[in-house]
Amino acid sequence: MDKTKPFEIISARFQISRESAKYFLIRVQKSFKAEKPPHRLILEVLDGQNFESLPKPHQIATLMNESGVWVHPLNPEPAIPVDEEDIYGE
Numbered sequence: 001m002d003k004t005k006p007f008e009i010i011s012a013r014f015q016i017s018r019e020s021a022k023y024f025l026i027r028v029q030k031s032f033k034a035e036k037p038p039h040r041l042i043l044e045v046l047d048g049q050n051f052e053s054l055p056k057p058h059q060i061a062t063l064m065n066e067s068g069v070w071v072h073p074l075n076p077e078p079a080i081p082v083d084e085e086d087i088y089g090e
Contacts, residue, residue, distance in 0.1 A: 006039040010046065014054040024057055031061030035072040045069055 007021035014021075029036040045064050049055075058077045064070040 006043040009043060010054070013046075014051075016054060024054060027057035028060050028064075031058045031075055031077075032065075032070070033073040033075055035070075037064060037070040041070065 007018055007025055010016070010021040010024060011018045025039050025042055028042050042060065042064070045060060049063070061074055065072070065074055
């Protein structure tokens with residue numbers, strides 16, 4: 001049985017740190033209101049797609065929900081942070 005953890009596979013595939021891969025998986029899980037998908041299932045969905053770069057967590061959660069892989073209510077997509085206007089006028 002393969003003992004490689006899902007975050008290690010994501011880390012290697014997208015060339016990100018292991019901590020960033022863990023954070024990504026947790027953010028995908030938090031995109032769902034109550035029932036959280038297991039990390040292995042999230043990895044299977046990623047493997048089934050040809051992403052060149054790591055997609056946004058909510059994008060994967062939406063894909064899982066719409067394709068019927070994990071049909072549970074989603075939380076709303078988080079707002080995109082916007083830089084504040086420069087109040088000093090530089």
